[in-house]
Amino acid sequence: MKLKVSIFLFILLSVLGLSGCSDDKKAAAPPPPPEVMVVDVVQKDIPIYKEWVASMAGMVNATILAQVQGYLIKQNYKEGDYIKKGTLLFEIDPRTFQSDLDEAKANLAKQEAILTTAAANLKRILPLAAANAVSQRDKDNSVGASLSAEAQVLSAQAQVRKAELNLSFTKITSPIDGIAGEAEAQIGDLVGTSQSLVLTSVSTVNPIKVYVPISEREYLEIVQKSKQVRAKKKAQRTYDMSLADGSVWPYPGTFSFADRQVDTGTGTIRVAISFPNDENILRPGQFAKVRALMGTSKGALLIPQRAVGELQGVFQVAVVGADNTVKITNVKVGERVKELWVITDGLKPGDRVVAEGTQKAGDGVKVAPKPYTPAKAEGASKPAKTSKPEKAKASKK
Numbered sequence: 001m002k003l004k005v006s007i008f009l010f011i012l013l014s015v016l017g018l019s020g021c022s023d024d025k026k027a028a029a030p031p032p033p034p035e036v037m038v039v040d041v042v043q044k045d046i047p048i049y050k051e052w053v054a055s056m057a058g059m060v061n062a063t064i065l066a067q068v069q070g071y072l073i074k075q076n077y078k079e080g081d082y083i084k085k086g087t088l089l090f091e092i093d094p095r096t097f098q099s100d101l102d103e104a105k106a107n108l109a110k111q112e113a114i115l116t117t118a119a120a121n122l123k124r125i126l127p128l129a130a131a132n133a134v135s136q137r138d139k140d141n142s143v144g145a146s147l148s149a150e151a152q153v154l155s156a157q158a159q160v161r162k163a164e165l166n167l168s169f170t171k172i173t174s175p176i177d178g179i180a181g182e183a184e185a186q187i188g189d190l191v192g193t194s195q196s197l198v199l200t201s202v203s204t205v206n207p208i209k210v211y212v213p214i215s216e217r218e219y220l221e222i223v224q225k226s227k228q229v230r231a232k233k234k235a236q237r238t239y240d241m242s243l244a245d246g247s248v249w250p251y252p253g254t255f256s257f258a259d260r261q262v263d264t265g266t267g268t269i270r271v272a273i274s275f276p277n278d279e280n281i282l283r284p285g286q287f288a289k290v291r292a293l294m295g296t297s298k299g300a301l302l303i304p305q306r307a308v309g310e311l312q313g314v315f316q317v318a319v320v321g322a323d324n325t326v327k328i329t330n331v332k333v334g335e336r337v338k339e340l341w342v343i344t345d346g347l348k349p350g351d352r353v354v355a356e357g358t359q360k361a362g363d364g365v366k367v368a369p370k371p372y373t374p375a376k377a378e379g380a381s382k383p384a385k386t387s388k389p390e391k392a393k394a395s396k397k
Contacts, residue, residue: 034357034360035367036320036360037354037371038352044302045298049293051289051290052289052290053287054210055288056210056282056285056286057209057210057211057284058178058179058208058284060203062203064201065198066196067172070092070191072091072092072187074187075187076088076090077180079181079200080179080182082177087173087174088172088173089180090185092192097163097166097170108160110156111155111156112153121146122145125138125142178202178204178205179202179283181200181201181202184199205282207276208283210253210275213263214271215268216269237254237255238254238292239253239275239290240291241290241291243286243288244287244288255271255274256274257271258272300334302342303341305340307353314330315330316330317331317343317347318354320352320367320369325364325366326362332344332346355374
């Protein structure tokens with residue numbers, strides 16, 4: 001019996017010893033360093049662009065109003081068409097205004113007849129008054145009647161002109177060349193009331209104004225650069241515009257004017273950029289992106305944007321040293337250039353930073369660096385350029 005117990009204890013101790021040895025072997029083998037993708041800090045000269053979201057407006061936007069009250073009887077233009085200055089747009093029933101004009105002309109004729117009589121009486125009275133054949137009162141009455149008749153004629157003439165003007169207002173014409181908008185009133189509507197004053201709008205869209213809201217800092221920067229351009233007699237800065245479908249407007253824009261004040265609610269000032277629009281394709285109300293070349297950054301340090309992290313307003317990157325040890329470094333960032341970011345402080349040319357796997361690259365951690373290849377990211381962004389759909393559109397035409 002004792003022999004059996006001894007054998008059992010020997011086997012048990014052997015098993016426990018073997019498992020302990022295997023545990024020691026496992027603990028002795030450290031895990032491999034995590035793989036990360038790194039990229040070298042690149043130094044080169046790059047153009048610095050500013051980009052803003054902008055909205056379009058007509059160079060002149062004329063609101064067409066009914067200046068007299070009456071019933072609309074005719075619309076003489078097609079909505080959305082390009083029209084010339086003086087084009088007849090609407091007609092209001094003129095009969096009431098023609099009647100007012102006829103009445104005003106009749107009253108003018110009456111007042112002219114009264115003036116003729118008063119002038120004849122005065123002509124007879126004056127010689128008699130000189131010979132003391134009539135009283136001074138009769139003379140004064142004749143002079144007063146003549147002057148009153150002249151005033152009545154002037155008043156009647158004014159009434160005729162007013163009636164003619166009101167009659168002319170029944171034919172509503174365009175004050176400018178431009179694109180005519182949708183009619184706000186229909187045939188048979190009573191227009192010219194406080195509820196129905198606006199009939200349509202006409203906008204001059206060549207050139208077209210593009211409004212860009214910029215910050216006070218950007219505004220002051222642009223003003224300073226404009227002074228430098230004028231001092232060096234360089235060409236005026238031009239602006240590029242991208243439309244909603246991603247296409248780039250083929251004609252560059254030029255600065256038109258800056259608004260007179262800063263919007264206190266947003267802290268921005270509105271700047272107008274003028275773009276040629278010969279075919280009237282661009283219309284008021286459209287949105288676009290406007291881009292301007294602000295200058296060139298000499299010897300800028302560039303890394304992928306994805307390599308930069310932010311923690312409580314502090315930008316950081318994971319720098320891989322010569323011994324493949326990670327050091328978390330605070331950096332200062334500048335302008336964004338496509339998928340890259342300009343680093344103004346904290347890095348030097350040739351540094352290696354982690355672009356993929358930053359979550360595995362803690363401070364002091366050894367890593368297994370591999371070259372970063374952004375091919376997948378670039379491939380995913382290529383369809384946004386819509387080069388093939390453009391060809392398809394051209395073939396449809």
